[in-house]
Amino acid sequence: MTDWTIVGLAEAIRTKKISATEATREYLDRIARLDPKIRSFITVDGDGALAAARALDTDAAAGRWRGPLHGVPLAYKDLCHVAGLPTSCGTKTAEYFTSPRECTAVVRLREAGAITLGKLNMSELALGPFGDNAHHGDVQNPWRLGHVSGGSSSGSAAAVAAGFAPGTLGSDTGGSIRLPAAVCGIVGLKPTYGRVSRAGAMPLSWSLDHIGPMTRTVHDAAVMLAIIAGHDPGDATSSHRRVPDYAAALDAPVRALRVGVPESYYFEGLAPGVDAAVREALRTLGTLGIATRPVRVPDPAVQSGIANVLARAESAVIHERVVRERPHELQPAVRTRLEVGFQISAHDYLQAGRLRAQLARQFVADVFAEVDVLVAPTIPEAAPALANAKAGTAEDVVARMGTFSRLTRPFNGLGLPALSVPCGFSADGRPLAMQLVGRPFAESTVLRVGHAYQRVTDWHTRRPALG
Amino acid sequence: MTAPEQPARADERRARADVAALAGLIERAGAAIALGEEPSNFAAALESGAEPERD
Numbered sequence: 082m083t084d085w086t087i088v089g090l091a092e093a094i095r096t097k098k099i100s101a102t103e104a105t106r107e108y109l110d111r112i113a114r115l116d117p118k119i120r121s122f123i124t125v126d127g128d129g130a131l132a133a134a135r136a137l138d139t140d141a142a143a144g145r146w147r148g149p150l151h152g153v154p155l156a157y158k159d160l161c162h163v164a165g166l167p168t169s170c171g172t173k174t175a176e177y178f179t180s181p182r183e184c185t186a187v188v189r190l191r192e193a194g195a196i197t198l199g200k201l202n203m204s205e206l207a208l209g210p211f212g213d214n215a216h217h218g219d220v221q222n223p224w225r226l227g228h229v230s231g232g233s234s235s236g237s238a239a240a241v242a243a244g245f246a247p248g249t250l251g252s253d254t255g256g257s258i259r260l261p262a263a264v265c266g267i268v269g270l271k272p273t274y275g276r277v278s279r280a281g282a283m284p285l286s287w288s289l290d291h292i293g294p295m296t297r298t299v300h301d302a303a304v305m306l307a308i309i310a311g312h313d314p315g316d317a318t319s320s321h322r323r324v325p326d327y328a329a330a331l332d333a334p335v336r337a338l339r340v341g342v343p344e345s346y347y348f349e350g351l352a353p354g355v356d357a358a359v360r361e362a363l364r365t366l367g368t369l370g371i372a373t374r375p376v377r378v379p380d381p382a383v384q385s386g387i388a389n390v391l392a393r394a395e396s397a398v399i400h401e402r403v404v405r406e407r408p409h410e411l412q413p414a415v416r417t418r419l420e421v422g423f424q425i426s427a428h429d430y431l432q433a434g435r436l437r438a439q440l441a442r443q444f445v446a447d448v449f450a451e452v453d454v455l456v457a458p459t460i461p462e463a464a465p466a467l468a469n470a471k472a473g474t475a476e477d478v479v480a481r482m483g484t485f486s487r488l489t490r491p492f493n494g495l496g497l498p499a500l501s502v503p504c505g506f507s508a509d510g511r512p513l514a515m516q517l518v519g520r521p522f523a524e525s526t527v528l529r530v531g532h533a534y535q536r537v538t539d540w541h542t543r544r545p546a547l548g
Numbered sequence: 549m550t551a552p553e554q555p556a557r558a559d560e561r562r563a564r565a566d567v568a569a570l571a572g573l574i575e576r577a578g579a580a581i582a583l584g585e586e587p588s589n590f591a592a593a594l595e596s597g598a599e600p601e602r603d
Contacts, residue, residue, distance in 0.1 A: 274591075275594065318591065320595070322598070322601060323601055382573075383573065386573040386574070386577075387573075387577070390570050417563070420563060421566055421567060424564065424567045425567060425570070431587065432574050433574055434586075434590070436581060437587070437590050438585055438587060438590040438592075438593050439581060439585055441590060441594060441597065442593045442596070442597065445597035449597070476558065496590065520598060521593075521594040521598040522594070523598070523599065
């Protein structure tokens with residue numbers, strides 16, 4: 082019953098095959114039965130969800146349809162401020178983040194008819210790619226308990242993979258949507274910087290933060306993006322560009338598109354099986370008439386370094402109070418990462434911002450003159466064991482975090498849209514993924530390629546055996 | 549009389565090394581940056597790098 086996609090469930094509700102109340106109850110029952118071993122939720126709002134579902138069913142009976150998500154239950158990373166629910170941001174403090182306004186993306190989804198199931202577990206303060214959390218429990222990978230669920234949007238990915246919700250919202254500052262999506266075998270989209278408002282969501286780094294959808298299919302991601310994208314007076318960085326009908330554009334031909342494969346960095350030092358899975362996906366794209374070619378990319382290490390300077394300086398400023406006044410409440414690796422930010426000089430911070438603008442122009446000119454989409458692995462290895470990811474000193478863990486997120490971080494600095502799509506499994510059954518990267522605001526193009534890939538493959542239809 | 553300086557903790561030493569490495573990277577990458585470049589040019593870089601909007 083909870084095996085729905087967003088598109089499938091919305092259609093089933095519209096055609097009265099199932100009511101919003103029935104669907105919501107099924108999801109809540111599954112969460113109650115199975116989430117104690119996954120730990121994907123911090124707050125489940127069962128009463129609120131059922132009340133909203135009943136109201137939507139009443140509306141439907143009267144012929145009043147709120148929007149394309151009428152009656153579809155969703156859940157949100159616990160850094161989105163939702164009226165009436167606490168926002169811990171994965172910290173020990175239940176109401177760590179308060180905001181005079183609700184998260185714009187959540188408001189838009191609700192206005193489109195979505196129901197809020199609850200708030201999802203995450204890495205503390207969105208700092209960390211492994212999904213471990215000392216306060217709310219380590220989010221378990223539904224494909225392999227005891228292995229990382231990715232981060233920082235760990236609960237957002239695990240909940241979709243486990244069938245607790247057909248779609249969720251995550252946030253991505255260095256890979257925090259794409260990494261958990263990849264290791265949990267689902268789709269995750271980091272939109273172009275400015276495409277989706279961040280208003281009402283806890284900031285980690287205002288230069289690098291992105292809000293985006295996490296779903297089972299590319300089609301579902303397109304539907305959610307069309308709802309949450311667009312200018313918002315509450316976020317000065319949000320773009321005024323028109324929002325296309327992403328779902329309607331999915332079936333446009335892909336035959337004329339050109340895909341680039343980076344010659345350096347992205348295919349180096351990968352665990353066994355990752356390179357083969359992504360190259361097999363490239364061959365599959367070739368069978369669709371998409372031309373693939375090697376392409377030289379500007380040094381990603383510089384892009385990552387610049388992103389690191391910005392992220393560390395900004396996150397230290399934003400979360401200064403907890404670091405200075407209650408450092409003992411923070412996980413050691415989180416505290417270590419934040420403290421580094423106090424040592425970044427004004428010179429280096431400003432220079433990083435200037436370099437970022439220059440690199441973005443250079444990257445677009447060099448790479449997207451030759452190709453429409455860049456394809457690279459999302460993760461350098463399948464989900465590692467939680468015990469291995471957390472082993473050693475805080476410095477060991479921080480170093481491991483940098484290695485695990487090294488393929489996603491450059492595209493936060495560049496602000497480019499990047500879509501993670503499942504593309505296989507390791508020999509022992511852990512998900513693998515590729516990311517499709519486009520020019521600024523070319524979400525339609527990366528979604529179109531991802532959708533074409535999913536039409537001829539079945540990785541996204543496989544489910545973990547959870548009971 | 550001032551207290552003797554304590555040796556830096558391992559994590560502090562590591563943090564300093566991290567910051568020094570990032571500073572070195574910024575210095576090398578910024579050697580040829582244009583005088584007129586500003587951080588706020590980033591949004592303009594994204595807009596100008598996008599396909600033109602169709603009516």
